[in-house]
Amino acid sequence: MALAGLVVLLALVPLAFVAASTVSTGWDEARRLLLRPRVGELLANTVRLVLGAVTASAVIGTAAAWLVERTDLPARRVWTALLGAPLAVPAFVNSYGWVSLTPRVEGYGGAVLICTLSYFPLVFLPVAATLRGLDPALEETAASLGLGRWRVLRRVVLPQLRPALLGGSLLVSLHLLAEFGALQMLRFPTFTTAIYDQYRSSFNGPAATALAAVLVLLCLLLLVGEQRARGDRRLARVGSGATRATVRHRLHRWTTPALAAATALGVLSLGVPVASLGFWLLTGSPTSFPVAALASATAMTLGLAAGAAAVTVLAALPVAYLAVRYPRLATVLLERGTYTANALPGIVVALALVTVAIRWVQPAYQSAGLLVMAYVIMFLPRGVVSARAALAQAPPLLDDVSASLGTSSLQTFRRVTLPLIAPGLASGAALVFIAASTELTATLLLSPIGTRTLATAFWSSSSSVAYGEAAPYAALMILVSIPATYLLTRQARRFARA
Amino acid sequence: MTSVVIRGLALSFGEQRVLTGVDLDVPASSTTAVLGPSGCGKTTLLRLIAGFLAPDEGTIHLGGELVADATSSTPTARRRVGYVPQEGALFPHLDVAANIAFGLARARRRSGDRVGDLLELLGLSPSLAKRFPHELSGGQQQRVAVARALAPDPAVVLLDEPFSSLDSGLRADTGRAVLQALRATGATAILVTHDQDEALSLADQVALMGGGRIAQAGTPRQIYQAPVDRAVAEFVGEAVVLPAVVSDAGATCALGLVDVQGPATPGAASVMIRPEQLRLGRSQGAQLVGRVLDVAYHGHDASVRLRLATDPGEGVDVVARVDGATAPSPGDLVGVSVQGPAWVV
Numbered sequence: 001m002a003l004a005g006l007v008v009l010l011a012l013v014p015l016a017f018v019a020a021s022t023v024s025t026g027w028d029e030a031r032r033l034l035l036r037p038r039v040g041e042l043l044a045n046t047v048r049l050v051l052g053a054v055t056a057s058a059v060i061g062t063a064a065a066w067l068v069e070r071t072d073l074p075a076r077r078v079w080t081a082l083l084g085a086p087l088a089v090p091a092f093v094n095s096y097g098w099v100s101l102t103p104r105v106e107g108y109g110g111a112v113l114i115c116t117l118s119y120f121p122l123v124f125l126p127v128a129a130t131l132r133g134l135d136p137a138l139e140e141t142a143a144s145l146g147l148g149r150w151r152v153l154r155r156v157v158l159p160q161l162r163p164a165l166l167g168g169s170l171l172v173s174l175h176l177l178a179e180f181g182a183l184q185m186l187r188f189p190t191f192t193t194a195i196y197d198q199y200r201s202s203f204n205g206p207a208a209t210a211l212a213a214v215l216v217l218l219c220l221l222l223l224v225g226e227q228r229a230r231g232d233r234r235l236a237r238v239g240s241g242a243t244r245a246t247v248r249h250r251l252h253r254w255t256t257p258a259l260a261a262a263t264a265l266g267v268l269s270l271g272v273p274v275a276s277l278g279f280w281l282l283t284g285s286p287t288s289f290p291v292a293a294l295a296s297a298t299a300m301t302l303g304l305a306a307g308a309a310a311v312t313v314l315a316a317l318p319v320a321y322l323a324v325r326y327p328r329l330a331t332v333l334l335e336r337g338t339y340t341a342n343a344l345p346g347i348v349v350a351l352a353l354v355t356v357a358i359r360w361v362q363p364a365y366q367s368a369g370l371l372v373m374a375y376v377i378m379f380l381p382r383g384v385v386s387a388r389a390a391l392a393q394a395p396p397l398l399d400d401v402s403a404s405l406g407t408s409s410l411q412t413f414r415r416v417t418l419p420l421i422a423p424g425l426a427s428g429a430a431l432v433f434i435a436a437s438t439e440l441t442a443t444l445l446l447s448p449i450g451t452r453t454l455a456t457a458f459w460s461s462s463s464s465v466a467y468g469e470a471a472p473y474a475a476l477m478i479l480v481s482i483p484a485t486y487l488l489t490r491q492a493r494r495f496a497r498a
Numbered sequence: 499m500t501s502v503v504i505r506g507l508a509l510s511f512g513e514q515r516v517l518t519g520v521d522l523d524v525p526a527s528s529t530t531a532v533l534g535p536s537g538c539g540k541t542t543l544l545r546l547i548a549g550f551l552a553p554d555e556g557t558i559h560l561g562g563e564l565v566a567d568a569t570s571s572t573p574t575a576r577r578r579v580g581y582v583p584q585e586g587a588l589f590p591h592l593d594v595a596a597n598i599a600f601g602l603a604r605a606r607r608r609s610g611d612r613v614g615d616l617l618e619l620l621g622l623s624p625s626l627a628k629r630f631p632h633e634l635s636g637g638q639q640q641r642v643a644v645a646r647a648l649a650p651d652p653a654v655v656l657l658d659e660p661f662s663s664l665d666s667g668l669r670a671d672t673g674r675a676v677l678q679a680l681r682a683t684g685a686t687a688i689l690v691t692h693d694q695d696e697a698l699s700l701a702d703q704v705a706l707m708g709g710g711r712i713a714q715a716g717t718p719r720q721i722y723q724a725p726v727d728r729a730v731a732e733f734v735g736e737a738v739v740l741p742a743v744v745s746d747a748g749a750t751c752a753l754g755l756v757d758v759q760g761p762a763t764p765g766a767a768s769v770m771i772r773p774e775q776l777r778l779g780r781s782q783g784a785q786l787v788g789r790v791l792d793v794a795y796h797g798h799d800a801s802v803r804l805r806l807a808t809d810p811g812e813g814v815d816v817v818a819r820v821d822g823a824t825a826p827s828p829g830d831l832v833g834v835s836v837q838g839p840a841w842v843v
Contacts, residue, residue, distance in 0.1 A: 204662050398585045403574035404581035405601025406650055415600070419591045 004318040010373070011380050017352035018216055023211040030072045033210040042211070045108075046218070049183075050176050051114040053119065055170045058165060061123025062117065064265060067258055069131040071249045079262055080128065084121050084488065086269040087202040090438035090480040091118035092181025093458070093474045097273030099185055100280065100467045111188040117269040118182065119175055123168035125488075130164040131157075138169035149249070152350040162229070167385065170226045174381070177219055178345050180441045191215045192345040196441065199347055210350045219356075223336055262446065277478075279469035293457070298476055301453040304368065305480075308375035309429040315376060316383030316428060323384075324391040346441030351376050353446065371446040374435045379419075382431040390424020391417075430484035437480050452479070501526045502547065502654055503562035507556035508710075509542060516542045517757060518710035521555070521577070522702070524654070526576060527686040530678060530738050531697035532717075532811065535733070540690045544620025547688065548581050549574035558655045563595050580655040580685075585663060586639040588631035594642050595627040601650035616628045616645040619682060621675045637668040642666050644676050648683055655680060655687040661696065671702050694734045699739030706730050722761060722772075728843050736801070737774070752815045753765060761843035769840035773801060776818035777835045778826060784833025790826050791815065800825035804832065 022030060033039075086094070089274070098105045105114065134157065142156045143149075158165075177192065191211050198208035237370050251258055274408050323335035335486045353374050357365040366372045394417045402412040440455045447456060455478040461470035502524035509517045516539045524530045532540045544550045547558055552571035557564060560579070561808070565572040588597050598616055599607040606612060617624055620641040631639060638658055647655050660676070677700050680687045691697050696706050698718040705715040712728045725731035728739055742751035742758075744767045749758045751769055753776075758769060762825045781787045788804035802818045802825060826832050 031820075395587075397583055397585075398549070398589060400574070400648075401587050401589075402581065402600070403550075403579055404548055404577075404579050404652075404656075405646070406575050406578065407601065408575050416589055 014352035025206040053115040056116040057120040064127035095182040099275035126164035200251040308436040309433040310382040350442040350445040356473035366406035386428025394420040503559040517804040531701035533697040580652035586643040697728040752814040757839035773819035779833040786834040
């Protein structure tokens with residue numbers, strides 16, 4: 001409990017920073033800063049972007065998951081891997097791919113399109129995993145009660161998908177609230193890009209903090225909404241018998257349209273950025289590859305991301321453990337507390353840490369450790385979500401049995417709980433690794449002087465429209481994410497089978 | 499010499515009083531079935547003995563040692579209890595051998611000799627040792643769960659409805675195999691169940707629970723033939739309960755004058771007769787005659803519900819259990835006689 005409290009305290013540092021700065025700004029000043037037409041415009045932009053992209057992600061992600069898991073679509077395994085793969089392409093690389101082809105994707109339509117293409121796997125993966133794990137007996141029972149195929153889908157399957165769908169949608173919306181690179185490149189201003197611009201022009205101005213406060217409010221609203229919609233059911237269950245395989249729906253004459261739709265999704269989400277990247281790699285760069293710079297940026301990125309992944313998983317475990325095993329108001333609040341940082345733009349987290357470091361722990365300023373800490377705060381929700389799902393695989397009954405066999409609780413954790421949750425924790429680590437290796441905003445501010453990661457190197461080139469120069473960094477960024485993405489999709493499969 | 503002694507055990511969950519004062523003695527090397535309808539608190543009792551819960555009042559002694567009272571509770575890990583939950587709950591990441599050896603010290607876990615012995619004891623093939631839980635049938639999973647519980651030589655084995663998720667054929671087989679294993683190891687066992695057949699056929703002692711306490715504890719025969727009250731009588735089997743007047747000569751009821759046993763004092767009382775004590779025959783010349791209302795045919799036997807047609811019980815309905823092959827048909831007129839004594843409840 002104390003450990004979890006400490007983790008949450010750390011996670012709440014940026015929030016406290018925002019709150020403290022808002023309070024010190026004063027009510028009148030805050031009102032002057034917030035009640036402006038510009039803020040209304042930003043709010044409208046942010047809300048319609050979240051609504052549009054979350055709806056599209058939910059629909060596309062669920063439909064794709066259903067096609068892959070519940071129909072006789074040819075080459076399903078390939079599709080599972082392919083449709084999870086866009087996670088390996090950071091949204092700002094995706095938008096770079098599109099923008100460098102055509103400037104017409106700038107604005108709302110393009111922002112929704114590219115954000116959806118980048119983030120729908122966050123819905124696709126959990127929904128597919130749930131579909132795989134559903135007991136077909138429920139659907140068969142519903143059918144025997146006279147429900148047609150669509151009504152079974154609506155009244156039996158969809159309600160069971162709700163936790164996965166809501167969880168995925170929550171992740172997508174939190175990403176959208178914090179998205180900076182892609183939207184900046186698409187010239188679609190939201191709170192996050194506006195805060196960045198504010199900070200850039202007036203380093204740590206009260207206007208930016210006031211905007212951040214509104215953003216935090218939006219995030220809290222989402223969290224409460226999701227919690228309410230999900231309810232607090234305990235999902236742990238020990239199955240004694242093997243669940244039978246599902247009978248897949250025959251597509252028949254719909255096979256070709258379904259294949260076409262899946263292909264289109266794959267091409268748009270993966271094909272376009274990869275092709276565009278390939279084009280710039282081949283044609284863009286007039287000079288030879290800067291091998292030394294590429295190598296040092298890669299090493300830096302790998303080290304930081306691996307460190308962040310390890311620390312995040314360790315920090316997430318006690319929080320998730322409390323929330324799963326002892327679901328009380330206090331523990332749920334603790335767990336939810338870790339989520340808030342995810343919706344704070346990286347730059348707010350970064351500046352909060354800079355402020356705290358300069359004021360209290362001077363030597364930490366400009367260190368890699370501080371950057372890793374920023375990653376941990378930002379990606380803790382990913383770790384907690386994975387640890388939570390993993391712990392659902394280790395029902396408390398097994399602890400009881402282990403205790404009855406004379407095993408101490410520490411030993412039980414090592415011999416029962418840990419082996420059972422390890423795959424889930426590995427997924428969490430992979431998620432954090434991917435996110436950290438492609439993180440841009442906080443890295444821009446916190447990376448020690450003179451060091452560059454792949455993301456910051458890519459950003460400095462592409463924002464000066466040196467598309468060719470940026471290409472190798474983006475390609476490397478995708479390359480380092482591929483092993484983790486592979487682990488993730490494979491883990492999602494195994495999870496559902498177990 | 500190990501036994502379980504429970505005195506005055508009480509536990510409430512908030513407002514709800516689940517156990518209101520349970521007294522129970524389990525002799526060493528014997529099996530006691532705790533029998534009762536769902537929600538009577540029998541699983542709670544088991545979890546208290548295991549140490550997953552701590553009592554509000556009362557004491558639990560395992561092997562003469564106090565393990566729980568109102569103020570302190572020995573942690574489960576130090577109680578040496580073997581626990582077999584309803585679903586078996588095998589560790590899904592470990593194979594059968596590793597599951598069975600889980601509770602053994604590291605050195606013995608390595609050697610693996612105990613695993614072979616236990617597999618054999620539970621009637622499982624040695625080839626199962628390397629299988630994983632999801633590759634086993636439900637019955638096999640339960641046997642492995644029992645083997646796992648027995649491996650560290652526990653002071654008492656606690657079985658929580660271990661056979662209820664199995665289908666009926668498998669249930670009897672698994673039950674027998676498990677009980678044989680328990681007897682062979684000389685283990686003391688407590689089996690919680692809501693199935694009276696299981697309780698009566700498997701256990702040395704049956705403790706019937708109701709209303710958060712033990713209504714009666716005794717041998718299966720005592721529970722069946724000499725129940726302390728009507729509720730116990732009806733829970734452990736079908737019973738014909740009739741109002742009667744008890745005198746020195748016996749009890750006079752709808753079935754005429756019958757012998758009685760039990761705590762009989764002269765005057766008005768209720769008597770209980772088991773359906774198999776009623777014999778049916780030809781109606782001619784019979785003192786008691788009834789008309790068959792309906793027949794539930796079970797193959798090996800049949801339950802015949804009939805309405806008495808002769809004084810003093812004209813119009814009273816009783817149930818008789820007869821050989822399936824000789825069961826009468828609805829509407830038949832049959833003679834009725836009573837074998838053995840009625841029990842005063």
